[in-house]
Amino acid sequence: MIGAWLAEMGGPLLSGPPSYLRSTETETEMNQHVAAELADPIRIQPAGPDDVVRLVDLKRRFGATAALDGVSLTVRKGEILGIIGRSGAGKSTLIRCLNGLERPDSGQVLIEGREISRLGERDLQPLRRRIGMVFQHFNLLSAKTVEDNVALPLKIEGLPRAERLARAAELLQLVGLSEKAKAYPASLSGGQKQRVGIARALAARPALLLSDEATSALDPETTRSILALLKDINARLGLTILLITHEMEVIRSIADRVAVIDAGRIVEEGAVWQVFANPKSEITRSLLGGIRPQLPPEIASRLLPGEGAETILRIDVAGEAARRPLLSELSARVPGPFRLVHGGIDHVQQQPVGTLFVAIPGSDALHLAAVIAFLKDRGARTEVLGHVAGSV
Amino acid sequence: MSPVLFELLLRSIWETVLMTGASGLISLVFGLPLGLALVATDRGGIAESLWANRILGAIINGFRSVPFIILLVALIPVTRLIVGTSIGTWAAIVPLSIAATPYYARIAEVSLREVDHGLIEAALAMGGNRWTIIREVLVPEALPGIVAGFTVTLVTLVGASAMAGAIGAGGLGDLAIRYGYQRFETSVMVAVVVVLIVLVCGIQWLGDRLVARLDHRG
Numbered sequence: 001m002i003g004a005w006l007a008e009m010g011g012p013l014l015s016g017p018p019s020y021l022r023s024t025e026t027e028t029e030m031n032q033h034v035a036a037e038l039a040d041p042i043r044i045q046p047a048g049p050d051d052v053v054r055l056v057d058l059k060r061r062f063g064a065t066a067a068l069d070g071v072s073l074t075v076r077k078g079e080i081l082g083i084i085g086r087s088g089a090g091k092s093t094l095i096r097c098l099n100g101l102e103r104p105d106s107g108q109v110l111i112e113g114r115e116i117s118r119l120g121e122r123d124l125q126p127l128r129r130r131i132g133m134v135f136q137h138f139n140l141l142s143a144k145t146v147e148d149n150v151a152l153p154l155k156i157e158g159l160p161r162a163e164r165l166a167r168a169a170e171l172l173q174l175v176g177l178s179e180k181a182k183a184y185p186a187s188l189s190g191g192q193k194q195r196v197g198i199a200r201a202l203a204a205r206p207a208l209l210l211s212d213e214a215t216s217a218l219d220p221e222t223t224r225s226i227l228a229l230l231k232d233i234n235a236r237l238g239l240t241i242l243l244i245t246h247e248m249e250v251i252r253s254i255a256d257r258v259a260v261i262d263a264g265r266i267v268e269e270g271a272v273w274q275v276f277a278n279p280k281s282e283i284t285r286s287l288l289g290g291i292r293p294q295l296p297p298e299i300a301s302r303l304l305p306g307e308g309a310e311t312i313l314r315i316d317v318a319g320e321a322a323r324r325p326l327l328s329e330l331s332a333r334v335p336g337p338f339r340l341v342h343g344g345i346d347h348v349q350q351q352p353v354g355t356l357f358v359a360i361p362g363s364d365a366l367h368l369a370a371v372i373a374f375l376k377d378r379g380a381r382t383e384v385l386g387h388v389a390g391s392v
Numbered sequence: 393m394s395p396v397l398f399e400l401l402l403r404s405i406w407e408t409v410l411m412t413g414a415s416g417l418i419s420l421v422f423g424l425p426l427g428l429a430l431v432a433t434d435r436g437g438i439a440e441s442l443w444a445n446r447i448l449g450a451i452i453n454g455f456r457s458v459p460f461i462i463l464l465v466a467l468i469p470v471t472r473l474i475v476g477t478s479i480g481t482w483a484a485i486v487p488l489s490i491a492a493t494p495y496y497a498r499i500a501e502v503s504l505r506e507v508d509h510g511l512i513e514a515a516l517a518m519g520g521n522r523w524t525i526i527r528e529v530l531v532p533e534a535l536p537g538i539v540a541g542f543t544v545t546l547v548t549l550v551g552a553s554a555m556a557g558a559i560g561a562g563g564l565g566d567l568a569i570r571y572g573y574q575r576f577e578t579s580v581m582v583a584v585v586v587v588l589i590v591l592v593c594g595i596q597w598l599g600d601r602l603v604a605r606l607d608h609r610g
Binding site: 124128131186 | 508510511513514515516517518519520521524528529532533535606608609610
């Protein structure tokens with residue numbers, strides 16, 4: 001920066017920036033980069049040409065708390081990546097780093113291969129036009145009509161009014177709000193406001209759409225329609241979407257991949273159905289709690305570790321294993337009664353993901369071992385939860 | 393009321409309208425940018441600069457803490473420099489404007505500060521610069537409050553202009569004191585009070601109408 005300033009000053013004595021300023025700067029940057037690559041195995045991924053976003057060891061502190069504590073993440077072209085976490089996990093800070101609304105203390109933010117975290121405001125402005133953003137509270141301008149709100153990014157870009165309005169009309173058509181073009185946002189419902197917000201975010205034909213809890217202020221039905229709209233835009237325009245949410249339902253409905261963030265770190269990452277089928281971290285399990293079958297509390301409270309009239313098993317199946325006639329094969333191969341207590345099969349990304357709670361009467365250890373061996377052989381994760389005294 | 397007094401009344405109305413209107417306009421032209429500067433330079437503002445904010449705030453508070461009647465006299469040299477004389481209606485417009493500008497700056501500041509920070513963030517996320525934010529977000533979103541605040545300023549100026557009689561500026565207040573009070577012309581006093589009530593109600597009514605038309609916040 002000093003070098004650039006000196007260069008700008010020109011003058012006979014300072015015909016260029018001193019060479020030591022330039023070389024040391026780049027060298028330290030390179031060294032930091034190399035050191036970072038070596039320090040963490042997650043980061044040694046080849047940077048694909050299809051990566052729209054690449055975050056490398058992002059750190060950001062607010063006072064004593066680390067909002068981001070070394071986040072590395074990649075968003076591929078055309079995918080919907082969902083980032084989920086509890087409030088205060090660092091989601092908002094993370095998404096705001098992607099368009100420079102927030103600056104990381106260290107680490108890199110690469111958008112379409114370009115490092116942006118150290119760019120000045122002026123250089124960020126054209127880049128932000130390549131990134132659309134949708135907000136939880138819509139953030140529509142109350143003094144502007146719907147079409148003027150949608151056209152605002154184009155006004156900022158410097159397009160003539162006629163062109164702006166034509167594009168706004170196109171986008172309002174896309175989100176199904178053509179008849180509201182001349183209305184003011186205050187007269188719209190929450191769902192309609194968010195549709196306007198989405199249209200506005202798409203106005204400048206962005207390469208990436210950021211969604212900051214876009215459905216958190218909406219009722220379930222409206223949430224579904226907004227998510228369907230985002231999914232549709234992703235499919236039709238091939239637009240890359242990064243969304244943050246605290247609701248697993250959102251991830252389940254539209255995301256291709258999910259990253260779970262907790263205390264500023266990505267604790268789990270993978271295809272949505274795989275994370276649903278086999279959550280590795282405690283926080284993921286807890287976030288999934290609301291939408292995956294759980295052992296009913298009245299049974300859970302009666303579980304004993306030792307022996308009892310019935311043994312309660314938890315069986316998790318997903319993908320291929322869940323497509324087979326698991327239970328009928330079980331009763332054919334390992335004869336003996338069992339009954340289904342609770343559970344179900346869900347379909348996530350067209351993949352079956354099931355959790356079954358089964359009660360097996362009697363305390364025959366051999367029989368139990370045979371059942372478990374069979375289930376494991378069939379690719380089902382099986383866990384003995386405990387025993388209950390009487391029948392449940 | 394004699395025709396002479398009636399003519400005096402008409403002239404005083406004109407002088408009051410002139411003083412209020414001219415100084416109101418000047419306070420709008422200078423006060424609004426000052427209000428914007430106060431909001432922009434404050435913590436978390438779009439051009440954060442705390443020392444500039446503090447200096448600006450101190451100057452504004454300084455002017456606001458001087459009673460108008462004292463400001464009127466204290467500013468005589470400045471007035472003479474600007475309009476060439478320290479007596480008359482135009483001479484009163486200088487101290488009135490100087491008193492009203494910081495007053496209006498504070499009122500505009502309050503309205504501008506109420507603009508949801510999310511809207512500024514949205515404009516930034518679209519790639520907007522500071523000027524975009526001022527032109528597309530801050531001023532349009534705060535406009536109902538800016539207009540309502542201007543109405544309040546005008547009404548305050550009607551009152552303040554009564555004191556301008558002290559430097560021979562005329563106006564309704566001056567008329568009421570010299571004729572209504574000192575010469576016991578009760579009819580003049582009553583007429584002045586009625587005219588002032590009508591004037592103030594008229595300004596307020598117009599302001600409210602304008603605010604209602606500008607406000608789309610639902």
